[in-house]
Amino acid sequence: MSDDTDTIQETEALPLDAWHRRKGARMVPFAGYHMPIQYEGIVIEHDWTREQAGLFDVSHMGQLMVTGENVAAELEKLLPGAIATLKPGKVRYSLLLNDEGGILDDLMVTNATPWIAGDEEAGTEGHWGDPAYYIVVNGATKWDDIAWLREHLPDEITLTHMDDHALIALQGPNAATALNRVMRNVIDDMVFMESVCHDFGEWPLRITRAGYTGEDGFEISLPNEHVETLCNRLCAEIEVRPVGLGARDSLRLEAGLPLYGHDLTAEIDPVSADLTFALTKTRRETGGYKGHDYVSAALRDGTKNRRVGLVLDGRLPAREGAKVFAGDEEVGRVTSGGFSPTLGHPIAMGYVAMAQAEPGTALEVEVRNKRLPAKVATLPFVPHRYHRGK
Amino acid sequence: MARYFTDEHEWIELDGDTATVGITDYAQGQLGDIVFVELPDAGKALEKGGDAAVVESVKAASDVYAPISGEVTEANPALEDDPSLVNSDPEGEGWFFRMTVADKGQLDGLMDEAKYKSFCDGL
Incomplete structure (x- = not known):
């Protein structure tokens, strides 16, 4: 053997x-x-x-x-x-x-x-x-x-x-x-x-x-x-x-x-996350x-960065690894993303510099050399419906 | 008109001097719900086996390759509004683009319908 x-x-x-x-x-x-x-x-x-x-x-x-x-x-x-x-x-x-x-x-x-x-x-x-x-x-x-x-x-x-x-x-x-x-x-x-x-x-x-x-x-x-x-x-x-x-x-x-291994890793602390x-x-x-x-x-x-939600226009999803820009400056990366069946448009999660982390901030995400407009969004994208009782 | 298939699950149909390209029913089934198709612009030169288009499903992005070399003459405008045409009618209304044929000899290396079917059965 x-x-x-x-x-x-x-x-x-x-x-x-x-x-x-x-x-x-x-x-x-x-x-x-x-x-x-x-x-x-x-x-x-x-x-x-x-x-x-x-x-x-x-x-x-x-x-x-x-x-x-x-x-x-x-x-x-x-x-x-x-x-x-x-x-x-x-x-x-x-x-x-x-x-x-x-x-x-x-x-x-x-x-x-x-x-x-x-x-x-x-x-x-x-x-x-x-x-x-x-x-x-x-x-x-x-x-x-x-x-x-x-x-x-x-x-x-x-x-x-x-x-x-x-x-x-x-x-x-x-x-x-x-x-x-x-x-x-x-x-x-x-x-x-x-x-x-x-x-x-x-x-x-x-x-x-x-x-x-x-x-x-x-x-x-x-x-x-x-x-x-x-x-x-x-x-x-x-x-x-x-x-x-x-x-x-x-x-x-x-x-x-x-999702661990994507949005969370050993290099990320709970506050940034x-x-x-x-x-x-x-x-x-x-x-x-x-x-x-x-x-x-x-x-x-x-912290330097924070995990945020990103909402994209159109239908082209931004996936894990996509770079996030504020103007010409690279300010973060997408850690998971896809098309939201419930909302009918692409959504993503990623880390961006604190200065860009406020909900409503207009950013751009790069997908195959194209810049797609994206907006920082409050998480969750779809409201939770947990049974919390009275 | 003759239709040929690649082992990357594209189909190409020759009509005179131009050809129409799309992905097969097998391919759309594997990809699942398609939400976006990125098509090449008219005038773009394609090389056999090179990147031609990108299909985004809910799950992932997948490349579509040029079955032969040639120049794009037209992209399917219907896919912009309704990418799910690729799921519902992949080998008809859900075509991707039309192109010129640089070398008809390149078609000889592709599969016909019967050969492609047995290729898929073996997957």
Whole structure:
């Protein structure tokens, strides 16, 4: 065996691989897996998600469970968000930062501490079990994240990669209606960024009201062997159709949500990325997390560039890498861009110099030696419709 | 009139001294929803295999190559208003441009319809 064969990464099949192919998906390699880029067509699937409910396979993402005594305090050394005050069942968007404040990944962390029911006969009362945090990280970065977390968390903290679990997302204004019909009363009291465990028959599900489309919706984690049956149950509802990665990208772009590896990298800090909402206020002062010095300097002194939205006239999209100009001066780059099916014109996200970052600023984007007029726009391009409750 | 196909999924139809060029139904299916087509201006000299046009789908930008050498005589004005014609009628109303034929011998290296069909079946 030559050394080369060890380094060639095989594209792997996810638990829903055969299901996607039966549904007519066009499969492409993504983050090391065969993934469905589309079934019927990106625009049809995009519109369906905005109007009904799209079912996405996101099993390529890394699902981690972190447990152990003091786990919240240990996670706070690596994440700039408040973890210790995050109540059981609550979810928070956070960032994995390096020592220089660069973003290694963006992630969702859920306080998954279980409630242990009391037993009247035994005379025990209900109580919270051992602290546990469920973390979902990006597929393309999960191996690096796991290595980073393992390196920087003490040995007493247990880190489990839940690679025996699939993850699907049901997204759209009718996601709740459809899910309620399949499993009654489970999501009644849930609002955006909450998570529950639910036994669906014998299957243990974790249902989280969150997503990556800007719509109301749910992410459901469950053991690999049951995911195909659950997808069939959900797709039997008239509101639900499978949606591929192509529409996932156009939906998240309209929702102004950054994509790691494109809009966020290890060279970009949270302030430049306009993700200060992920920097919990109390922790901005107290610090104690990797990269805090750089992050507080960026908060105090400001940054050179900022992530902004760009709206283009006409129909020609500006893609990742396109240069942004203010007059003759190059002031930034597009980090992701495309055509917005909802708005009917091109949109993009990118980094521009602070002086040009105000919404309404007129700029130009260069595409194939042509300068296209663009305007800085407030994100999101399409308003979020999360279910925040009363 | 004879129609020829390239392995880059362009079609070219000869009509006297000029030829009409477009992309095939297979190509539009692979590209998905087309939102913009950048066409060459009349008078532009094209070289066989060189860049001729760009198709922007929701997903990505893709180059379209000149099947033969020649000069552009006309770009399809209908695509400016309605690029989705390339999806709905790629081998008819969704044509890209017309061009002169510098060397008819270059057509000999292209595929006919039957050959192109079996080429696609093998993909």
